[in-house]
Amino acid sequence: MPELPEVETIRIGLAKLLPDREIADVWHDWQKSFPNAPADVARFMIGAKIKLVRRRAKVLIIELSSEYSLVIHLKMTGQLVLRGKQSFGAGHPTKSLVGELPDKSTRVILDFTDGSKLFFNDQRKFGWMRLLPSVEVPLIDFMQKVGPEPLEDDFTVDRFIERLARRKNSPIKAVLLDQTVLAGVGNIYADESLWAAKIHPSTPVSKVSKPKLVTLYSALRDILKLSIEKGGSTDRNFVDAKGKEGSYLNFAQVFRKAGQPCPRCGTEIVKIRVAGRGTHICPRCQRAPK
């Protein structure tokens, strides 16, 4: 569920909150969430300060003063929430999806010397954290294979079309979700952008007209940007670095709207299955390929 806008929302929050905090201790309880804890933790985390927080695709990178970095993938249900009076003054959110922390989904806790704590929660345990030398981050398999950032200035419509053409016989939705083609798009933004461009998600890329691909390019970028402005989509349990929900789904047109009228033509939105994913379409605006 955390897709590009959700991970970016967390990054913006952490980039404001974390720098210069010094790690005092690290706790973890799920080995798969943090496979190189605790061996490397004492040497490269305790006593280190947070330098900066970056994002690439759906991955967060927290750089430490020890020249090691935490690389974090939240997968579907991961959360990164900072708590502590130092960070929020008197009134941090009391009612929200996240209550008292730690809770039963807490997998890792970073304790800082000022008393604040960063909680890595992950109900379904798909997420992970890795500690590795900062210089090695760009060399890991994921970074080598991941496609371009769709919101970068140099990501042009021609580049977009050229990337999609790498898998021209696949359903276009599957291609949008392919992280080696394009970074950061997941189920929500694939459905929303395909609806905006009036493209049926099962259409092979080679069968989609050039004008529709151009529309898809603009729609996808606009939707990703709007979602970042709205703090991302809270479908089930996404929250930002302060534990707050995002509001983009109030602006969504088709995602999770089966049975409701298409905002464009009034036809009932239906849920189908494409590329093994639940997929929301307007059957009139997005006609199936022959």
Add this chain to the structure above:
DNA sequence: CACTTGACCTGTCCGC
């Protein structure tokens, strides 16, 4: 090689 399906997990919801 291109493409699809299954596994990894847990919480929630639906029907009986």
Add this chain to the structure above:
DNA sequence: TGCGGACAGGTCAAGT
């Protein structure tokens, strides 16, 4: 009220 089963969907490994 309890219980089995489907479902949620990011990514990688395994299968066709």
